[in-house]
Amino acid sequence: MNRQEIDKLVKEMNVDTATGVVNLRTQQIVVRLLSDLFQAIEDLDISQTELWKGLEYFADAGQANELGLLAAGLGLEHYLDLRADEADAKAGITGGTPRTIEGPLYVAGAPESVGFARMDDGSETDRIDTLFIEGTVTDSEGNIIPNARVEVWHANSLGNYSFFDKSQSDFNLRRTILTDANGQYIAQTTMPSGYGCPPEGTTQALLNLLGRHGNRPSHVHYFVSAPGYRKLTTQFNIEGDQYLWDDFAFATREGLVVTAVDVTDEAEIARRGVGRAFKHITFNIELVKEKANAPTTEVDRRRVSA
Known part of the structure; x- marks a missing residue:
């Protein structure tokens, strides 16, 4: 035909x-x-066989809860970000911290605090570096934004996320931090690890046929929002990871690469109360003011709520 x-x-x-x-x-x-x-x-x-095998694949991927992973791995989620960037540009919206993919592993309802949160439950303290992440949330003119909602989540040293990994405590490495009066947030956590798709899963099975790996670099996810500002979905990737610019989910973007600095100063170690050297990352966030008739930054999708 x-x-x-x-x-x-x-x-x-x-x-x-x-x-x-x-x-x-x-x-x-x-x-x-x-x-x-x-x-x-x-x-x-x-062929009919190829079509039915394709439908069977989607059925299996859905049953394995890997469709969100597949959307990231085939570049669909990254493509939607690029379209959103184009839509913003057409609406005259510029500046701000770059967006990047949400991924499939967000869980709503993480504990909230103001200014500071310890994200980890202490179970990995003895075998992985402590990490402090801190930054300031401002607008495009540099004005601080107090009480901004900074939702943060990342994987443990094995590349696994709490809730999905039942061996972890509830909301381990997941917190919501409201910025303080100076627009600052601080998270005490552990160094995240990158991860690979489940090796026997449906996503990796397709990637194998495409000759592709399914690995992500070490990264930390963010939702950042405040009244009158456009919600930001982003993440930073950590310099030095072998997959930094070879992320199977295509989430690494200019402006979203950070360096984990080794802190060995005894006075700073004592001030932080951690007892040994640690890593430190600065990640400042710039939100863009909402604009009438601009495309929305809210995405209505099914998310886990613990």
Whole structure:
């Protein structure tokens, strides 16, 4: 079939058969995606076996709860960020800390505190470096933003996230910090590790067929929000990781690479109360003021709530 014949067939099956109330946006999307899929079947001569194996793959990925991981690994989430950047530029929105992907591992409801939070439960203190992350939240003119909501989450030394990894305590390495009167936040935690896709999982199975690895560099995720400002979804990646610019999820961006500095000064160690040398990262955040008729930065998606 040619494209004209395909479009006519899809319309006959999925538009002309409607007998009830139609959600026009859903209809528009379904018709377009089906027409493109049918065209791909024609162009690539996709067999029935290949089609059904593809459907089985999505069923397995859904059952394994890996569709969010797959969206990151195939670059879909990064592509949406690039589209959002373009939409901001068209709306005249500039500046601010760069956005990057949320990923599939956020959990709502992390404990809240003002100014400072200890994120780790102490279970890895003896085998991994303590890390202090601190920064200031400002607007594009450099004005501090007190009471900004800074949600932070990251993996443990094994590359695993609490809630999904049942061996960890509730909300380990997950906190919400409200900036203090000076717009500052400080998180005491442990050095995060990068991770790889489950080696026997559905995402890595597809990546294997594409000749790709499934590894992420060491990183820390953020949601940052404040009344009157555009919500920021971002993360920083840590300098020195072998996958820093080879992130399977394409999340590393200029402006989001930080250096973990070794702190060995005895006075500073004593001031922090940690008893030994530690790592320190500075990550300042710049929010952009909300603008009328600008594309929203809120994304309505299913998220875990513990």
